[in-house]
Amino acid sequence: MHIMKKIGIKFILSLAMFFGCISLFAQQTDENKNRLEMVQKIAQIQARANAGDAQAQYELGVMYRKGVIPGIFETPDNKEASRWYAKSAQGGCVDGMVSHAGMLYYGIGAYGKDLKAAKEWYSKAAKKGSTYAVYALGKSEQEGWDGNPNDEKAFQY
Secondary structure (H helix, E strand, O other), rough: HHHHHHHHHHHHHHHHHHHHHHHHHHHHHHHHHHHHHHHHHHHHHHHHHHHHOHHHHHHHHHHHHHHOOOEEEEEOOOHHHHHHHEEEEEEHHHEEEHHHHHHHHHHHOHHHHOHHHHHHHHHHHHHHHOOOHHHHHHHHHHHHHHHHOOHHHHHHH
């Protein structure tokens, strides 16, 4: 009877270890599956961006700007982000226009600080309905991005 208890305990421990390993393997498999899905999604966005899809170009810019994908884009790359935002803006994407203008305003990325160009892109985005771009245009007048602060013009925005 004592031997049966020992065998029973060993058997139960063996089963626990076996199922614990399966659980760990399943967890790793799920992580690998999620990573594979993420890589596939990024590849699709990259392909669309390379084909000229302005929204995909914007999304790729965001990925480079944030550096949020472990093992792929771990470190933000503002130069590459600004290039994709510029392509997106030129392709007519409002979010791309606003992001490109912001990078130009702050002097972040591949193109340096250019308040005149930033204002032009905010203006284009405002004409397409961006409320943030309208705010930025008011700010541009208030701060005098052209060298002449003008509160009256700012208020008109």
